[in-house]
Amino acid sequence: MATTRNYRDRKLCTLISRKIGDVASTLGHVKIMNFCGTHEHTITYYGIRSLVPENVELIPGPGCPVCVADTADIMEAIKLSIAENTMVVTFGDIVRVPAGDLSLWKARARGGRVRVIYSPEDALKIARETDKNVVFFAVGFETTAPAIAATLTLDPPSNYYMLTSVRLTPPVMKALLDMGEVRIDGIIAPGHVSTIIGYNSWGFVAERGIPVVTAGFEPADVLMAILMILRQIAEGKPRNVNEYVRSVTPEGNVKAKKLMYQVFKVEDARWRGIGVVKESGLYLKDKYSDYDARLQFDIDIEEPPGNPPGCLCHKVVMGSAYPTDCKLFGKACTPSRPYGPCMVSVEGACNIWFRYGPQAPRAFLSIV
Numbered sequence: 001m002a003t004t005r006n007y008r009d010r011k012l013c014t015l016i017s018r019k020i021g022d023v024a025s026t027l028g029h030v031k032i033m034n035f036c037g038t039h040e041h042t043i044t045y046y047g048i049r050s051l052v053p054e055n056v057e058l059i060p061g062p063g064c065p066v067c068v069a070d071t072a073d074i075m076e077a078i079k080l081s082i083a084e085n086t087m088v089v090t091f092g093d094i095v096r097v098p099a100g101d102l103s104l105w106k107a108r109a110r111g112g113r114v115r116v117i118y119s120p121e122d123a124l125k126i127a128r129e130t131d132k133n134v135v136f137f138a139v140g141f142e143t144t145a146p147a148i149a150a151t152l153t154l155d156p157p158s159n160y161y162m163l164t165s166v167r168l169t170p171p172v173m174k175a176l177l178d179m180g181e182v183r184i185d186g187i188i189a190p191g192h193v194s195t196i197i198g199y200n201s202w203g204f205v206a207e208r209g210i211p212v213v214t215a216g217f218e219p220a221d222v223l224m225a226i227l228m229i230l231r232q233i234a235e236g237k238p239r240n241v242n243e244y245v246r247s248v249t250p251e252g253n254v255k256a257k258k259l260m261y262q263v264f265k266v267e268d269a270r271w272r273g274i275g276v277v278k279e280s281g282l283y284l285k286d287k288y289s290d291y292d293a294r295l296q297f298d299i300d301i302e303e304p305p306g307n308p309p310g311c312l313c314h315k316v317v318m319g320s321a322y323p324t325d326c327k328l329f330g331k332a333c334t335p336s337r338p339y340g341p342c343m344v345s346v347e348g349a350c351n352i353w354f355r356y357g358p359q360a361p362r363a364f365l366s367i368v
Contacts, residue, residue: 007218016223017051023230024053031183032056032229033319035173036063036190037347038217044356046219052226059182062172062274062317063190065140066093066345070270071304073165074099077137078107079299080163086297087113087130088163089123090137093345096338100305104137120147127160135293139165143192145282146256149263152288163293164283167269169193170201171280177208182319186229188222189214191244196260198252199242206240216244263288272341273307273314311340316349323353330354 006012024030034040040060043049049058062068074097081088081104088104095104095114108114113132117123120136127134138148145166152162169190177184187210189202194214205212211232215225225243232238242248260282269281284292293299307314310328315321323329323342333339335351342350 007216007220009220013051013219013223016220016227020051020056020223020227020230021053023227023234024056026234027055027230029055030057030185030230030233031059032186032188032226033059033061033176033182033184034063034188034190034222035061035169036188036192036217037067037345037349037352038192039063039188039190039215039222040349041347041352041356042217042219042222044352046222048219048222048226051223056226056230058226059319059322060316060349061176061319062271063169064317064342064345064347064349065167066097067313067317067341067348068167068172068271068273069094069097069139069165069341070272071099072270072301073137073139073163074104075102075301075304076294076299077135077163078102078104078112079301080135080137080293080297081107081112081114082110083133083297083299085131086133086135087115087126088135088137089115089117089126091118091139092116093347094137094139096344097341098308098338120144120151124151124154124156124160127157131159133159133161133297135161135163135297137163137165141167141169141190141193142196142260145264146196146253146260149260152263152284152291153259156291161291161293161296162284162288164264164281166264166282167271168266168280168282170197170204172271172274172277173202174204175274175277175280176318177205177210179318184210184319185233186210186226187212188225188229191216191221191248194242194244194248194252196253196256198250199240199244199248200250201252203240206238209238211238211241213241214244214248216247271317273317308340313340313342313350316342323350326350
């Protein structure tokens, strides 16, 4: 039986990287985008970029839900945190994402009521233990959407509300391909998301002539995905392939998807740095309108500010810039003092590059 240790085996990774070199030597310049912050972490932490030829370029995409959370959503959460008898509960990273001059954490320092939770069930628990209005600022992709939805099926108390900022990944992948701002020759599809929605969800990518491989998160997984993509390019036969066979099925988790769409409806949504993407957001169905913070509270906000001056996060999530292309990177913008959203989350490309460097070859020594 394969273990995590097997997927970090030095000899295996070296063998795959050599095969990558052999195939890449027959090709021109190739750009492969990953759509998951954990994949970017693996690529950077384990020095994967140093193990592939120079003509194979690995670019990060919009795989961090915290990084692409709409500024307006964060401003709504901030306003709720300072409303009378109301507190906002949410996951850790989003509290530090700037929205103009404020963030949820700064609002807390000024008297706002903000609590960090570790699971959606924590939000319910807090609501049941207080007489205050508890608003769960729900941020995430399909990976966490079923668990978020489940809270509304567990007899939530009348003081429990939800402010949604949940996004769907296939629509944004389609949007990036339609925009054509960056040439993409291959895509590493997100493994966590695919455990829920299934790898069949990415078939449209192959239909557009672009190889797509759903991959796991260990070094050998990512290297194998790169090799699979390069072989498809060399053969001229783009396909939708699943490398992450130990966790992902064609249809995904049917029960989780059923739960997700029992509670949520699909509508257009704004992605920070990208814009409005059709049918890419999950919002509460009318059946659950009593729990919808946007309907139950007066949270009209001013026009959200644009991208922070000088920040290239919007280009980083689009794959048209690397973190180090930004003049603020590592100077005015660091994990302890994030100026842009991509520096906040541990899944943000800027945060990852700051901690491990663009090619961290020494980190590869941790492979056994």
